[in-house]
Amino acid sequence: MSREIRTVVDGMSFTECPRWHDDRLWFVDFYTHRVLSAREDGSDLRTELEIPAQPSGIGWLPDGRLLAVSARDRRILRREADGSVVTHADLSGKVPAQLNDMVVDSSTGRAWVGNFGFDLMGGAPVAPTTVFRVDPDGSVTAAADDLWFPNGSVVAGGTLLVDETFGNRISAFDIHDDGSLGPRRDWASFGSLPTSSDLETVLGGQLVVAPDGCSPTLDTEGCLWVADALGGRAVRVREGGEIVDSVEPGTGVYACGLGGADGRTLYLCTAPDFLEHNRRDAREAAVLATTVDVPSA
Template structure:
């Protein structure tokens, strides 16, 4: 379907993790180390936090305090009422690579992934783990053997976790137990086989879809950013692609929001390579209108 795509804000480095919260769109800009928010149409740009070691995933505790991933020092930070940042959880003892995206459920439990290898350094790809951080800041192994766990959502009344595996050609689902433990694992959507090569360039060439950031709609479909395909895909459980938005540039995350929940925000940039993005200001937030609102 052809759609009008508009620019919400541009002149950024590399945007990620769009979240609609309290009537504003929140997101991060990697290489200016900022958590930002804007109004629905891109006005009133605010710096909500500065995270020196590179911000990533965002979420909120039940009392309204912001949680933000600090990628390079493997911490989750908590913004207190006075605006200061405190360490909510330190994962450096269990994770050796950069932390990645995060989802926080309504009880304040956070699930956070990590790269598993040196992506920007060109290292061979490898599986890694997903960790759960409880509201008290304690860290627990949630799942292992994931291919670059990335964008995630909690659905099914808080009983199911969906995790994009960017280098696995798939979205995996887990049952969530009452204590937050993850049970039965299954493939929610598959776009092709797991790559057989471990060399980065060869492995990336084997991907049909590289599912990155994602967002859930009211019909239970996922809008998924395809990190290698320059598009956002609307996917049903089972893997059927039922809609697509292609803005003519790279798309690395997406989020539903706006006053009626029907604005699909896209985090866009020419590519994801740090050496290209850090010094440039070619990142942007784009938006288009979709039929089915946010879950």
């Protein structure tokens, strides 16, 4: 389907994690180390938080306090009501690589956060890793393992969905009352797990869809918009793996999210590629937007 795609914010280094909160678009910019927010059209751009060790996933506790991933020192930060910033959780002794995206359950305050599992930018062998649960008191618990680059995630009712960028799949877990997770199952499968640990081999042809950042909510028909990190598109996926719609802006898409006043604006975090040595000093990334038919749930 052909859609008008508009620029909301440009001149960024590498944008990620678009979230609609308090009638504003929130997102992060990796290499300028900022959590930002703007009005729906991109005006009134504000720096909400600076994170020297590189921001990633963001979310909010039930009382409105902001949580933000500090990726390279493997912490989750919390912005207090008075604006001060404290460590909410320290995962530095638990994860093998930098932290990645995060989803926060706004009803319970539980956060689920992934990590790379290996040195992606250094070309290390591809390896599975663990998603951790961070409770409202900051305690950290291993929640699910053997996940292939756990990335964008969604809490949908009593279910946690996790995009596995190097796994060709979106995994689902029942969330028990105590926050523990049931067994992994496929919510959507696009292909087989990688058969090689060589990064170039995996990137060169073993990924059918590389699900990256996704909308933090399903839409009202139960579908999920998710970025395809290697396909230059955002795809709308139905449970089971059928792709029922896509948006291709002509550049790389690494995260997306539904928002806007009517829930029908799909925000796209775009850049020419995801390589740190290309993106760190460039300002070619943007947040784009288009209008979709089915709103966020």
